[in-house]
Amino acid sequence: MLELNVQTLAFFVFALFVLGGGLGVITTRNLVHGTLYLILSLFGVAGFFVLLSAPFLAVVQVLVYIGAIAILIVFAVMLTRSMTSLHEVVNRQWVLSTIVAVLLFVMLTVTIILPVWGQDGSLAGQPVSEVVATTTDLGKALVDGNQYVLPFEVASLLLTAAMIGAIVIARDDE
Amino acid sequence: MFQVPTIADLNLGLTLPALSLALGACVLLLLDLFVPRERKEITAWLAMAGIAVSFVLNLAGFNESGTAFLGTFAADQFTGFLNIVILITAFLGVLLSLDYLKRAKIERGEYYVLLLLSAAGMMFMSSANDLIVVFIALELLSIPLYIMATFRAPDLKSEESGMKYFILGAFAGAFFVYGAALVYGATGTTNLPEIFAAVNGIIAAGGSQMFLLLMGTGLILVGLGFKVAVVPFHMWTPDVYEGAPTPVTAFMSVGAKAGGFAGLLRIMVVALPVFVLKDGQTAAAWQQTFWLVAAATLILGNIVAIAQTNVKRMLAYSSIAHAGYIMMAVAAAGTAGVANEATRAALLYLMAYMFTNLGAFGIALAIEKDDGSDTGVDNFIGLAKSKPALAAMMTVFMLSLTGIPLTGGFVGKWFVFKSALDAGLVPLAIIGVLTSVISAFYYVRIIVNMYLKDGEGDPAAGATRYVNWAIYVAFAGTLLMGIFPWIATNLSDTVVLAVEMFVR
Amino acid sequence: MALQEFAPAAALLGLSVLVALLVVMLSRLLGPHRPTSRKQAPYESGMKPIGQAVRRMPVKFYLVAVLFIIFDIEVIFFLPWAVVFRDLGVYGLIIMGVFLFILTVGFIYEWKKGALEWE
Numbered sequence: 001m002l003e004l005n006v007q008t009l010a011f012f013v014f015a016l017f018v019l020g021g022g023l024g025v026i027t028t029r030n031l032v033h034g035t036l037y038l039i040l041s042l043f044g045v046a047g048f049f050v051l052l053s054a055p056f057l058a059v060v061q062v063l064v065y066i067g068a069i070a071i072l073i074v075f076a077v078m079l080t081r082s083m084t085s086l087h088e089v090v091n092r093q094w095v096l097s098t099i100v101a102v103l104l105f106v107m108l109t110v111t112i113i114l115p116v117w118g119q120d121g122s123l124a125g126q127p128v129s130e131v132v133a134t135t136t137d138l139g140k141a142l143v144d145g146n147q148y149v150l151p152f153e154v155a156s157l158l159l160t161a162a163m164i165g166a167i168v169i170a171r172d173d174e
Numbered sequence: 175m176f177q178v179p180t181i182a183d184l185n186l187g188l189t190l191p192a193l194s195l196a197l198g199a200c201v202l203l204l205l206d207l208f209v210p211r212e213r214k215e216i217t218a219w220l221a222m223a224g225i226a227v228s229f230v231l232n233l234a235g236f237n238e239s240g241t242a243f244l245g246t247f248a249a250d251q252f253t254g255f256l257n258i259v260i261l262i263t264a265f266l267g268v269l270l271s272l273d274y275l276k277r278a279k280i281e282r283g284e285y286y287v288l289l290l291l292s293a294a295g296m297m298f299m300s301s302a303n304d305l306i307v308v309f310i311a312l313e314l315l316s317i318p319l320y321i322m323a324t325f326r327a328p329d330l331k332s333e334e335s336g337m338k339y340f341i342l343g344a345f346a347g348a349f350f351v352y353g354a355a356l357v358y359g360a361t362g363t364t365n366l367p368e369i370f371a372a373v374n375g376i377i378a379a380g381g382s383q384m385f386l387l388l389m390g391t392g393l394i395l396v397g398l399g400f401k402v403a404v405v406p407f408h409m410w411t412p413d414v415y416e417g418a419p420t421p422v423t424a425f426m427s428v429g430a431k432a433g434g435f436a437g438l439l440r441i442m443v444v445a446l447p448v449f450v451l452k453d454g455q456t457a458a459a460w461q462q463t464f465w466l467v468a469a470a471t472l473i474l475g476n477i478v479a480i481a482q483t484n485v486k487r488m489l490a491y492s493s494i495a496h497a498g499y500i501m502m503a504v505a506a507a508g509t510a511g512v513a514n515e516a517t518r519a520a521l522l523y524l525m526a527y528m529f530t531n532l533g534a535f536g537i538a539l540a541i542e543k544d545d546g547s548d549t550g551v552d553n554f555i556g557l558a559k560s561k562p563a564l565a566a567m568m569t570v571f572m573l574s575l576t577g578i579p580l581t582g583g584f585v586g587k588w589f590v591f592k593s594a595l596d597a598g599l600v601p602l603a604i605i606g607v608l609t610s611v612i613s614a615f616y617y618v619r620i621i622v623n624m625y626l627k628d629g630e631g632d633p634a635a636g637a638t639r640y641v642n643w644a645i646y647v648a649f650a651g652t653l654l655m656g657i658f659p660w661i662a663t664n665l666s667d668t669v670v671l672a673v674e675m676f677v678r
Numbered sequence: 679m680a681l682q683e684f685a686p687a688a689a690l691l692g693l694s695v696l697v698a699l700l701v702v703m704l705s706r707l708l709g710p711h712r713p714t715s716r717k718q719a720p721y722e723s724g725m726k727p728i729g730q731a732v733r734r735m736p737v738k739f740y741l742v743a744v745l746f747i748i749f750d751i752e753v754i755f756f757l758p759w760a761v762v763f764r765d766l767g768v769y770g771l772i773i774m775g776v777f778l779f780i781l782t783v784g785f786i787y788e789w790k791k792g793a794l795e796w797e
Contacts (some may be wrong), residue, residue, distance in 0.1 A: 050684055060754050068747045075740050111356065111389040115382040139758035143766055143773045147365065149184070150243040151310045154298060155755065156777045157196055158314050159748050160784035161291045164203070165321040166748075167793045168284050170741040178769050200783045207790045 011051055017044030029087075031077045039070045056135045185242035188249035191232035191257050192297040198224030199290035206283035214281045218272050221286035225265045225293070232257045236665075241303060245365055248303035252439075255521050255666050256300035259432050259528050262651075264293040266532045267425035269644035270539060274421050277544045277636065280325050288318035289425065296433035303444070305354040305364040308437045312350065312401065315433045316343050319426050323418040326546065335417025342400065342410045350397025356390030357445075359383075369445040377453055387449060391460050394441060395467070401434035404501050405470040408494045412482075415490035420542055420549075423486060424535035427493045428528045435500055435520060442504060443513050443671040457597075461508030468505050469605050471498030476609040480616045485538045486549050488616060489531070492575060495613060496527050502606055503590045506597035515596060518669045519589035525662055526582035526655055530574040533648030537568045540637035540645070553632050554623040560631030565624040567649045572617040574652045577610050582655035585662070741793060752781055 021041025025034045042065040049058035142152045186193065202224060206217045232254060239250035267289055275281040295314030302308040320343060324336030358364050360383040361372035376383045400407040415423045442460065451459050475495030482488035500520050507516035541557070542549050558565040574581035587610065594603040637645075655662050716722065755777065763770050788794060 055684075056758065064747070064750055064754065068743070068750050072740070072743045072747060075743050079737065079740060107389060111385045114385050115360075135758050135761050139760070139762035140765070142755070142758055143770050147244045147246050147304065148306065149773060150246045150298075151304075151306045152755070152773070153776055153780070154196075154295075154307070154310045154314055156752075156780040157199075157291060157294065158310065158317065159752060160200070160203070160780055161288065161314065161317045161321075163745065163748050163784045163788060164284050164288060165317060166741055166744040167788060167791055168282065168288075168321055169324060169327070170737050170744075171791065171793060178766055180769060181772060200780055203783055203787050207787060 007051060010047065014044040014047035014051070017041065017047065019044075031080065032074070035070060035073050035077055038073065039066055042066050042070065056138055179244065183244065185240065188235065188238060188240055188242040189247055189301075190235065191228045191261075192294060192301065194231055195224060195228040195261075195290060195297060196294040198227065199287050199294060202290060203284075203287045206287065209283055214275075214283050215272055217283040217286050218268050221290055222265055222268050224290060225261050225268070228297075229258070229261045229265075232261065245367075246302075246304040246307050247298075248301050248440075248444075250301075250671075251666065251669050252436075252517065252521070252671055253297075253301040255669065256432055256436050256524070257297055258665070259521075259525050260293055260296045260300065260429060262647075263425060263428045263432065263528055263532065264289060266536075266644045266647060267421060267429070269640045269647075270421040270424055270532075270536055271419075272640045273638040274419065274539055274636065274641070275325075278326060278419060278546065279544075280419065282325075285322065285325060288322055292316075292318035292322070292425075292429065296429050296436070299433040300436040300440075302437060302440055303366050305357065305366070305369075305441070308441065309347070309351060309354060312398075312433070312437060313347060315430065316347070316401070319422070319430060322422045323414060323426070325422065326417075326419050329417075329546065331417035331546075332419065333417075335414045338410050339414045339418075346397045346400030346407070348397075349393050349400075353390045353393025353395075353397060356386045356393065358390075360386035360390060366440060366445040370447070373446060373449050377448070377450060380453075384451065387446075388451075388459065391442075391446060391449070392463070395438075395460070395463065398434050398438045398441075399467065402431050402438070402497045402500070403494050404467050404497050405474045405494065406467075408471070408475070408497075411494055412487045412490040415493070416484060416486045419546070420486065420535060420539040423489075424532050424539070427489070427535065428524075428531055431493070431497060431500070432524050432528070435504070435524065438504055439507065439517055439520060439671065443507050443517055447508070447510070447513050456510045458508035458510075461505055464501060464505035464508060465599060465602055468498050468501035469602055471495065471501055472605055472609040476612045479613070482616070483551050484549055485551050485554070485620070488551060489534060489538065492613070492616075493531065495609065496523075496531075496575075498609075499523060499587065499590050499606060500527075502594050502599070502602055505602065506590075506593040506599055509597035509599075512593060512597040514670050516593040517671050518663075518666045519586075519593040521666050521669060522589045522662055523586035526574070526586035526652070529582055529648045529651030529655065530571050533567065533645055533652060534571040534575065536641055536645040536648060537564055537571070540564060540634045540641055541632045542636050544635075548632070551620060551623060554620050555627045556629030556631030557624040557634070558631070561634045561637065564634055564637060564645070567645060568624060569621050570649060570652060572620055574656065576614045576617045580653075580656045582652045585655055585659040738796065745788065745793065748784075 018041050021037045021039075021044060024037030025041065028034045028037065042061065046058045046061035046066070049055070049061055141148050143149050198221075202217065202220055205220060206214075209216045235249070236251070236254040239248075241248050268286060271285065271289075275285060292315050295311050295316070295318070298307065298311035299315060302311050320336050320340040323339050324333055326332030327336070354364065357369060360376060361369045363369055363372060373387070376387065396407065400410075403411045415427065418426070442458070442464075446460065447458055449458050449460065450456075472495060475491050475493075475498055479488055479491035479495060482491060500523050503516045503520035503523060506519070507513040509516075538549055540561075541553050554568070557568070570581060574583035577583045577587040587606075591603050591606055594600075594606065719726070756774075759766075759770065759774055763774070766773075
């Protein structure tokens, strides 16, 4: 089932990045280090996009998440007062949160694994959609074809709303 | 091969109400730049004009139905009815804000633009026919609300309100997307009618895609359940409602619920009505869960509301309770054959709740001081002496929230309970009736405070001209709907969301 | 899309990590190591660091970064459209025109509000 080739190897390396980075984010007491772990994790996700034949999304991931959002998080960290020595890694509700998180994890894992390796394995090796997303397909899908023209236009409204929000919150009306 | 569509293919005529409001918001953003700071009421009037245009367009196209934007946008009576609710909410929201923002010294033109954008998001939600549209409409309705909730900054409560709403809202949005992705994984499409078609095949094959669908539905319920504030996703509601400026609370308590339930009903009734675990069952697999959520919401919302001393917090818990009644209708929609009736009940309940709740928040806003204090339940003591008209209208609003006959609230509850009984959810209907009786306790307490307790009576300095207008409209709506319910029921007489209910 | 197409990218990534490590290692191994108190200071020939290193910075930086992200995402929407815009003809132009109109309104607002000015 699992043959050891470059693809499998790359998958495990990226998985290590994603999970290790994620674990680093929640365990470190230093917010700056947390941001760096987050970048590692996001980079792993970009790698997944490459493995999933979605190079455009991989580039977007690097450009937006690593390039812009990570920088934003660094700014946000610099705006906070005590960024290098958080005293508590967990809060009072950690027992309950752990139970809920583990339950959700088990349910999601079962949900996703069963259709592929379950009693009928009905989804094994089948792509959900026949559309192979090259950038060209994506461009067509955004304006038509796969019907995403409305979300595309509403996205611009959303960006405008976000822009107004940034200015309203960060700038006084003078 | 790939065929470039034409603009005519998009069928824009059907989308005019939502589009006009969205573009109106953009134009308003430009115009507001030229409105001098001390005359921001001009922006408010322009916003109301935009809402009125959209309202007229909505009425003009009320009886047309069809899809637009290549199947991602559905226009039908469900849309038309909800658009009426959303646009009246937005209109009254602007009226309530006009003087309040001045009093609180937080008047900025952007406020009205954000309100319009949020209303446009709700309207896109009410006609969403695709999971991606539901998601992006959800974000468009939420993001302006996050900003509006912090409008009182640097007031700490307002900042806390916006921050809490934003972080939890973003989290809920992520749940929704995860759910939508799993549903896409099971069916291979995000279009709601196509999902409906694919579900039949999945049930017939008995494949394990069922798990994907089940988990996806659950995660969608988490995402939208947060928006409409049902238990156990209600924790944010009291803090956010209390901290946000009162007109924002009024707007979001109705608007976000209308939008959230619109999305929930569309997904559950259009896409997943026949989603059963075994072939031959008559109730959808999600009905049990919705039943439990509705029951928990009714019980918790109504009981915790009793303990509240702040009227905004009290109305927050009351709004949780009312989400429970609407949830009851959504649960009823899971039974084959009742779906359309239950959808209609939810719509009527939303309309009754809209008038009543906006009126109640309007009066809470009227007795509020300029700095946002004095919104306690005790501040209503003696209001019947100082402001008899306001007290009388507040009495009607409280009775309507309880569900006393001759008010809109009764009509809404009547249809919801009836659909629950028709769907065979008798225990749920009984819980609904019992919790309505419990709710009388905290609603009547305000009436008792106003009429029977001795006190100075609040001068109600906030009851300025426009606030009064908004309260009058809400008052008239509440009574009209209670005395002449057919006005509202005629508007929703052909609400048909579920297709081929019996064909399977 | 075959994974081989990404071989150059992977090679570049590996090479840059290697070079970075090499430069640090080599200068440590080969360079003379004679520390003085002045050389050990955070800025060898700069100002003396006084006070806390962690200062809260003005929110303006943040505003610029947020606005940058918004336009970044806008450009990302442009790219796939630009790849196929010849196929889409006038229709595609109108669709993108509406998208751009809405964002331009936002941009004019931002400009007039002075969010792009530093003071």
